[in-house]
Amino acid sequence: MSEQWDVGRALALSGLFRALQGAGRACASPFLTLYLRHLGLSAPLVGLAAGAQRLAAALCAPLCARCPRAGGRRRLLVAGAALGSVGAGLLLTLVPPAAAGTLGNDTQQPGHRAAAAAGPPPGTSSYGVLSTSAVTNAKAVSKEALKTTAGGLIASGKATLSSPAFQGSFGLTDVVEKQGRGGGEGGTKTNGYLGGPSGWTPPVTAVNWETQEPEMPIFLMVLGAVVLWELLGTSLEWTVDESLYEFLDFVDATDGYGKLWIWSYLGASVGACSVAVVVDHLNCVFSSSITRLAVHFYGYALLVMLSLLVTIFFPIHLPKESSHVNRTGKALALLRGDGRAMLYAATVLLTGAAGAAGHNFLFWQLEDRGSGELYMGLSVAVGLLAEMLLYFFKGKLLRTFSSSTIVAISLSLLAAQLLCYSFLWTAWSVLLIQTLSAFSSGALWWVVSMTVDDIATPGTARSLHAVLQGLCHGGGASLGSFAGGFVVEHFGLAVLYRACCVCLVLWLFLFLIVQSKLPQQKKINYSRLLAADSSDGSDSDEENERDWLVKAMKDESFSRSWSHQHGIN
Template identity: 45%
Template sequence: MSANPQWDVRRALRVARLFQLLCGAREAAVTPFLTLYLRQLGLAAPWVGLLMGTKHLIAAFWAPFCAFLARSYRNRRALLMGSLLGSGAASLLMALVPPRDRAPGDRACNRSRGAAPAVLPPEVALTGTSAPARPASRSPARAPSLPAESSAGTGDASGFRTGPRESVREPVSHPPRHLVGSAEGARTTPEVLQPITPALKNTPWEGAFKGVSTAHPLLAGGSALGSPANLSAAKGNSGDLDFSWEGLRWTFILSLGFMVLWELLAAPLQQVADDSLFEYLDFVDATDRYRNLWFWRLLGTSAGVCGIAALVEQLDCFLMTSGPPGVVHFYGYSLVSSLALLVSIAFPVPKCRQREPSYRAVKALSLIEGDPRLILLASTVFVIGAITSTVQNFLFWHMKDHGSSELVMGFSVALGLLGEILLHPFKTTLLRKLSRAGTVGLGLGCLSGQLLYYSFLWSWWSVLPVQILSAVSNGALWWAVGASIEDLATPRTERPLRAVFEGHFYGGGASLGSFVGGFVVRHFSLAALYQASCVVLLLWLILFLSIWPRLPQERQINYSKLLTMEASDTSDSEQGMEPDWLVKAMREDLSNWKG
């Protein structure tokens, strides 16, 4: 190692920007759409919640541990490259998980190409006459056997086809979900096929151990699709149900194993890269430039989430064979990981490592324990993580039920990120006018408004207008949390304290929210989940705003006190001396902080 290493800051920043851009696109290729893919595999909401909760839990505690072990130059470089290479390969294993429905791919391709079949799939042996859609009843399990009769004829505008009159009897316990939802409706309109409408939120979800149908609700002009339950009912044999449970069990076990391996390899990347770059810039007193790199990551995420969604629309049917739609996401993730791997060869990792104190997370936790304001702030971040996980896990389910394509879903994510970028120039003004606590309250209020709005979605495009609030509910909220952490932290504990908040508390809350949210969706509905989350968040907002002003508001002013003492010792005889500039700045900042 050279005694006088050369520090090329401009080159290091160019490489870091490109790396952040690629990492943002890499995460956007899979992470927003992962729960939608798991649903297409046939997993019910509780299973998906368990998988996502496990993923968040690993990320919350495994990443800091790996960053602690990889302090040396060689270990950090090797960990960066190994994480990119290993996670890119491990993501492809998810494409090998067998879906519960053996052949969902052809139906998805037919839908995406605009060639929906005029008749229902073979597993749905029921045909009928088109009728206006009606909301399904909340108790379809009590419906008697439903005969369906029609005469040979032609298709109609809704995509159903009238065929020869036949009578097919379905078992009482497994009525098709697209048929008339009540016994009264079955008696009065025996020839009606009911596609699922936005009133799906009133339909009870299938049990966790029975899975859910991989068929999605109808788009405009689409045709109803059969579910595994319909196939089992048509066969009328209990052995088929056992086989379905066996397939569901292996689908969940393989998904869990592959996801754990994938997350163990991918989780350390971001924290190790951030630590390396910060230490590199800290050697030349250029850490102020480190603060501007978040822009490139958001830009990469926005481009990646829209780009991969557009690719899925075009290439999904050509790349998949018997698997579920969505394998393009994993291919895109691996491709971008390979590009980031090439960039990581030149990523700035300091050769002269600073001797930092060990166990920084432990020291940050001890600092939180002794400050009631940090305890309240940490609790707020935990609640934010739990509530936000419900949006990340199930919002795309809700949009899919209303006919949204993946391109619309990707655009909704990009819209929120671009709004955050556009709001950033007003960050200082916002924090000064509203104070830290006021901005946190504004962010929580906007997030609760979004949740309430999500529970009343009525169309595939209706989610787009409210996404602009993400600039406040995500961007401004975290700006206020970060500014509060800097105000309350002791010297050289700002970054460890922020890492604990974003890793342990937010990740732990997201894990708990995923576990609970899946079971709430099973027993109630997605709309009920968002309404309950809105109520919880409003109650926490009231609690936060009522407690925060009553807490002691002392701030860390040790350096200004020392400067004041030095000034008084060296210039006691001087009259009319102006107060120290740092003391002035601290007093002005304190008045702005208190609002």
């Protein structure tokens, strides 16, 4: 029955599924490290959690390839993965905050340990007290001192103790008083959440230090929830994507598959901006254990459940072969056998590490600049939309510039992007910097895809893409996340960005040197050969001369004839 499906309808459903999944992912994933910061985890632990998440995503595809392929079982796997990912995401909202001594890590001046007992200065966030802009890495502040400070502030009623890191499940209980709508101190109107403009300030609350938990047990709970969340979410996307591709391949209609990523980008752009607007304008704590930041995961849960409804109508074609082929191993063997592919794989790994190290803590940087979540959501959308816009000029750019030139430009702009992050002067400037993502991310993958097409043998193209995107880029992002947290802890965010910039510049020079030493040879693309329609051939000598396959066969025949005539075996 599935073979009789209309291809247009299948592609439309797939576009809708990708849009919903992209929106759901963008509601939560970009904001995860910010959420963990507000839970009170230190930068190294946040980096470890982010790295584990990316590593889980990188290893998910090889694991999913061994899952049962029967139609009923596959649909059951999709439903289970969707429900499980929703549950794991919601589980993160129930994790209690870490100990007070770990809250408020300083990302600007490492080693500085101080707590501000006064309200925010004019023109800054109304969350200046016990927030990242006022409590810079309060690890050295004792629990008793902070309790005394909190009690004095509540008694005087002159300051606001409602940092996002301390609301609801982040450690704030017992609302003492609520301020009406109006400007912040110094006559400057501030957003009670992260300092963005609005017309209200948050309620004053007291900190119940006895409810705080030690940092390491909280980290272990977060780590388990994050890894489970990523494994289930990625397996859901992989299973649906693989089912669709098998169906399209069966009906010989895979041409439309290559442009479905646009729907993911559009959905992610809308999702990131929408949830940021909602969170920025919420002025309430839902309960003593649920805060506004939980809206990110509620949005994810809602959108994933909607995407699950779409999968009910998806076609599932079951391939006839039942033997499991180690496609990942074949893809790795192809990469090892081609010097240019190995060079691009190393480039992908390095850019994944540098990009993840920078973006994991970008929202920390924005928060320290007094940004609201709106700028954070817009930064995600601007980067994705810039890649989409540049895609329309893909053909012209690939004809104008060589592959090595495009890679060099991409590396240069990614280095410039990270360098600009280290000098981030205001929150809105991140929107200008994010436009560089069009080349630093999008154009780089054009060249990688071309390389895959050149070296792929029949049936290995998708496996090669999975290896480069998953193992190489995902593995690099995992390593970058692990190292990035420790660099932020001991040296600060600015040093992290500049170190990544220097590494990319050094790799750029090495890339150009190695690229010039590689043999400039044209490989036969067997995948395109088999995809070509043999019925379009012509008996005319002129058209045969245009066919590169005929030329290759003639050259080989001539070589054998010449070798035979000269007695060469």
